[in-house]
Amino acid sequence: MxxxxxxxxxxxxxxxxxxxxxxxxxxxxxxxxxxxxxxxxxxxxxxxxxxxxxxxxxxxxxxxxxxxxxxxxxxxxxxxxxxxxxxxxxxxxxxxxxxxxxxxxxxxxxxxxxxxxxxxxxxxxxxxxxxxxxxxxxxxxxxxxxxxxxxxxxxxxxxxxxxxxxxxxxxxxxxxxxxxxxxxxxxxxxxxxxxxxxxxxxxxxxxxxxxxxxxxxxxxxxxxxxxxxxxxxxxxxxxxxxxxxxxxxxxxxxxxxxxxxxxxxxxxxxxxxxxxxxxxxxIPENNKMYRDVVLRNALVSNNERPISLAIQYKEELHQETLRWVPYLDALGPDLPLIGHKEIDIAGQQILINSHENVFVNEEIVTLTYKNGGSIEDFLSF
Incomplete structure (x- = not known):
């Protein structure tokens, strides 16, 4: 411009x-x-x-x-x-x-x-x-x-x-x-x-x-x-x-x-x-189609079918420093959401906070593959 x-x-x-x-x-x-x-x-x-x-x-x-x-x-x-x-x-x-x-x-x-x-x-x-x-x-x-x-x-x-x-x-x-x-x-x-x-x-x-x-x-x-x-x-x-x-x-x-x-x-x-x-x-109208990160083809809680998980950051102030804290926003097999960052988990099972069961609105402290290896770097920007 x-x-x-x-x-x-x-x-x-x-x-x-x-x-x-x-x-x-x-x-x-x-x-x-x-x-x-x-x-x-x-x-x-x-x-x-x-x-x-x-x-x-x-x-x-x-x-x-x-x-x-x-x-x-x-x-x-x-x-x-x-x-x-x-x-x-x-x-x-x-x-x-x-x-x-x-x-x-x-x-x-x-x-x-x-x-x-x-x-x-x-x-x-x-x-x-x-x-x-x-x-x-x-x-x-x-x-x-x-x-x-x-x-x-x-x-x-x-x-x-x-x-x-x-x-x-x-x-x-x-x-x-x-x-x-x-x-x-x-x-x-x-x-x-x-x-x-x-x-x-x-x-x-x-x-x-x-x-x-x-x-x-x-x-x-x-x-x-x-x-x-x-x-x-x-x-x-x-x-x-x-x-x-x-x-x-x-x-x-x-x-x-x-x-x-x-x-x-x-x-x-x-x-x-x-x-x-x-x-x-x-001018097109806004829609609420985006989330910060979407994980595709992830297994959770021993489900047989891979699903998608949407992660949204919450802005939180800690001692005058702003942090972007990831939370699980939604999950499902046919999630109609788009990620500003999209990650293909390729059918592997993931753990949130070391647990197989995952919960919407849960803060994500750790995000790992069950068979080893962190994927937390994908949440940074």
Whole structure:
């Protein structure tokens, strides 16, 4: 992709991996305060600052927020790549200046710093902030709604990560998925929703060269408790970003790059064409067809017939280090799942944790052939 060299020059290398906390962002925010407006909009349950960063001064207002779920950091990394680019746009300075003249971009880069610290989806009160749009029982939810009402955005960007289970026809992993949230149970094509669809179609077309087949459309079932659905219902075009799995990219560094490219396309800094909203429906829907590892043709518990076993990683934080811990997710003779990594056991019997009997949801500490030899290396990446 033509933007690859640009990205290599502006990528914020001080942020990497999946475990991103407020302490990682604060030094960068301090430096950014010299070139953009930074504000403390409120505080989390445990008293952490909820920062906003403002770029531009134009009449079109864009509101974005990331890490509403504390363990979903890919879009946060991409936002800070975007900030670095806006600060030093290189040969795209004219396009960036035009964007900043026409638009005001207000970003809450980490809405759930307490959850980010413990690498959990929920906040410190164990509440999913993306199911708190109606009650607004949490201080973080109240801050987001207060900013929304005061800022009066023309476009909202709800930035998330999705699990590695999502795939697309091909089959291919769903690296980026988007959604124009429904505004009601009928999933009506309201004016704001059509606008969201048009934006998404344009992003997908722009990224199709480098990410062909890896761009999906998320399920649009209406949920009145979700923030994106709520803002869409209030008439503000809203786009859900779901940063997913790129092959062999469990740290989501490649995915982060494509999120950055999506921002450039959305902001008309780098775009191939503007498409009609109906092109949104040409984007294939996600399905839950993938697991991290699938073992084929394995014998377990002295079964006569080989079966397949699906293994899924759970991300677990241990002393500020993130580990990917394998669990047995499913098994069966005709398992309709695809592995990001596929291993043919060739009819040999395997033992999980030295046992012949295996159990779904069991953590896999050891994985061996019964006749000797470890196959645990197959679970690494």
């Amino acid at each position: 033509k933007l690859q060299h640009l990205y290599d020059t502006i990528k914020n290398n001080s942020l990497s991996g999946r475990y991103i906390t407020l302490s990682d962002l604060f030094p960068i925010l301090e430096k950014l305060s010299a070139t953009c407006a930074m504000t403390v909009e409120g505080h989390s349950v445990l008293g952490a600052n909820l920062y906003s960063v403002r770029w531009g001064s134009g009449p079109n207002k864009i509101l974005a927020w990331s890490q509403m779920h504390g363990n979903e950091s890919t879009t946060t990394k991409a936002l800070f790549d975007l900030f670095a680019f806006l600060d030093s746009p290189g040969n795209l300075k004219a396009a960036v200046d035009s964007f900043l003249e026409k638009n005001t971009l207000l970003v809450l880069p980490m809405l759930n710093p307490d959850g980010a610290e413990t690498y959990t989806r929920e906040n410190a009160n164990q509440i999913d902030l993306n199911r708190d749009a109606k009650k607004r029982s949490q201080p973080e939810s109240q801050v987001l709604r207060s900013v929304f009402e005061r800022f009066k955005p023309d476009l909202c960007l709800n930035l998330h990560d999705q699990r590695t289970i999502y795939g697309l026809p091909g089959p291919k992993s769903a690296t980026l998925s988007f959604l124009a949230p429904a505004a009601n149970k009928k999933r009506s094509l309201t004016a704001s929703r059509k606008q969201s669809m048009q934006y998404i179609a344009t992003i997908a077309a722009t990224l199709s060269e480098g990410l062909a087949g890896h761009i999906g459309r998320y399920d649009d079932t209406f949920n009145e408790y979700c923030v994106g659905d709520t803002f869409q219902r209030l008439g503000v075009p809203t786009i859900l970003f779901e940063a997913g799995h790129y092959p062999n990219d469990y740290q989501r560094e490649e995915t982060r790059k494509y999120v950055f490219f999506a921002f450039l396309a959305l902001f008309q800094i780098s775009v191939t064409t503007n498409l009609d909203y109906r092109a949104y429906f040409d």
